[in-house]
Amino acid sequence: EEMRTQYPKIVEAFSQGKFPDYIIDQLKEILKRMGKRPYVVRSSSLLEDNFSYSFAGKYASCFCFNEGNEEKDLKTLTDAIRQIYASVFNPEAMAVRMEHELIDYDERMAVMIQPLRGTKYGRYFWPTISGTGISFNPLLEKDDKAFNDGILRLVWGYDDTIGELFDSQDVSIIPLKKPKLSTSSRQPFRFISPQDRIKVIDIKEHKFKQIPTEALLHPGCPDLTYIAKTADGAPITEDKTTSEQEIRLTFDYLMGDPKFIKLMRTSLMRLENVYDTPIIVEFVVDLMPNASGVDYKLFILQCHPYLDDGE
Template sequence: MTERESRIERYFSWDPKHDDEFSSMILGDRSIGGKGRSLLYGIRALRDTGEPDLMSVTMPRALFLGSDVFDDFVESLPGRDELISNGTPDRIESAFLEHPLSEEVVERVRAFLADMTDPVVVRSSSIQEDSLKYSFAGKYLSDFLGNFGTLDDRTRAVCREIRRVYSRIYFPKALAYRSRHGIGDDSMGIIVMRVSGRWRGDLYYPTIGGVGFSRNYRRWTSRVTMEDGVVRFVFGLGTMSTKREYARTCSLSNPFLRPEGQDSYTILRHSQERFQAISRKLFEGASRERPDTLATLNVNDVWDDIFPWYREEMCQYAQMYRGDEGGGYFTSPNATPSGDRSVSRICFTFEDFPKRHRKFFERMRRTLSVLEEAMGVPADIEFAYEPREEHLELIQARPLWAGSGVSSEALESIDRERIILKADRMVTNGSFRHIPSLVYVDHAVYGAARDFNDIARAVGAVNDRLKGERFIFVAPGRIGSSNPLLGVPVQYNELSNCCCMVEVGIPKMGYMPELSYGTHFFSDLEVDGVLYMPVFEGYQNNLFRQEWFDETPYEVGPHKAIRIYRGPFSVFTSGERNIGMVVTE
């Protein structure tokens, strides 16, 4: 057995119930699931280094429920077999919510909440998530609760969300993922965890949340290497960093390099404006049956609420964009931008953050290196950070899933006249030959439409029609975005037959791919071996051959925005050279 194999075996055989620091946090005799066990293993690995900067990394207070708690719950569920076989998602969820948890679970939740009134999150931690091969990113559920009211109210709310997370084991998204990969039944552990952050007025959030990776598999420039590692972070709750929203992406070896370049307007277009927080005001107007306290806010709307908590520090996070005839420029933030007509937008650029907090990047690089060594495989983390106190909290630590890919063909032999799409960043090694179909969402029709969700569902219908037949999917902006103005809001399971996704940037229409490595979207791409290319119209070393798409015969899809071209086509990508191409055969 090699040293790497030995580390992997040690990682999988480690049981937190046998660790005195963690055993009191666990209810149940069996596994607490991959997400829970990996987090505790990561904390143990950092503790064991003896290095002060790593030993000071904490995790939020948490309660872990073993998978046997879930199994006992499901086995006692009335009409279980028929419900699981034939029930709709709504019916399954209703049945789970009506069935009580055991008194032992309720009392442990009550004890956990008794002296802890900060917001909490109820997170899935399934058995199948404990894998080096499958990510399950975003396939289940995490629910945020403000944790308001009496102890009885708070206990009931958490127990309700535990049952809601349990029900997701049998929802179509998870069933389809397990079926696609030939994975059998799953069982669910639960993490009830204090949300990282603090109250700032009526909003609760950490200053910074994000994800980090010990390897950078999708480089945006040859000036960084795969081994450098990468972080992707946002202002507020890190939930926005795992979605296809804008975030700051930094190589850990050179955090000053921006994937989008240094042009002010381009930075503006790629910078975060929306952030997430727990809202006290939302709770006050919400249903007590299921209070919705997770708010998505625009910094331009709540600037007066957040600026007083940072003042001079805010220049590390936000900037004000002032438009002029020369293209615009950024200035440092001030207290009252609303009265200044020259300020067009405020956004989180984190311009000064790498300069002011170089230690953060060094500490993150060391943290990821230790975790990779401890697990025997590249590491993936979620974190929260308070720069003022240099307080780093680990929210998740687990293996970084990466598809094996295939070697790329020799790019020099390709006839340039056959190239219809070309990219120069964010690609890995891979190739697909003789792809029979290319599905294209026309950016002009999509931009004029308002039935965005209908277009997304129509893409899913094409995917179903092409079952068993691979295709290339080309669309404007960000595929799978939660904001349809930024890209087609198609679900990942609606692209199950896709072997390559191409995001086309049309700057004049506001469609810009976002190099969101680290999102659940990219985790799925890596695991499934789906190739990805961002193509920017008009950019050097990029090609979007519009005339080919306009002049080549095509079939109109279920929606007029969708075109289906018949090939065959081929895709070639080289991570070493950062070149990707789609060519006609």
């Protein structure tokens, strides 16, 4: 109770902190390089990377929206950094440290500034593919041959629920051994994603929004060829006569592309080998269409050991 009472005072004290001039100069240069792309400032601490204790989600992450105003954008960034350092004393994080007798641990905090991946379409900005991956398949028994092939949770738009792999209704769960036997959190072995809402950034209002997928599922929307089909199962083409009502969100193209499956399976296996333990990752995939189809660029946003509590 005392920690919760004192924490607002700690946050206020950090908010008054001053940055050295050379740090301010470096932050200005970072903002200049990012342009108007939105970004996230994440915590990166020793305990977050500890294999024995999961501190995922215990410290602050701040989403920021560049507005093209140098003074205002700099204040937004420095305020976010202050908030992350203050979150070292977050009561929830301190409670976990007490639980594991780490209250005197010399916790070291750093920050990561990550430009958000995505595509601008109208007033919205979002990634075509994001999600969570696990280096094994927790839906299978350990003696199953496909147990070590991994599993993906795929989402159209933003997905920041790394600890809730199977809890949301708006996802597709894809086993990497037999991806075409995908499951959803609503109905097993369903090919069409049940996702009916998409998380996007509203550029005009500078905030995240959940909007119906049908608001964006129409000809002209980026990358529809690879994530959607018509109601009768035909691929989406450049033909602008396709009506909005005929388009259905599905990840069939990705599930049937050996290049995508190999990229995800290999990445999960390599990370597990490096960590020497099963891992869970949050990722975004950029799609890069070309004459022969599409290439993929994988961005790992977070990677943690997979613990029994699923974090």
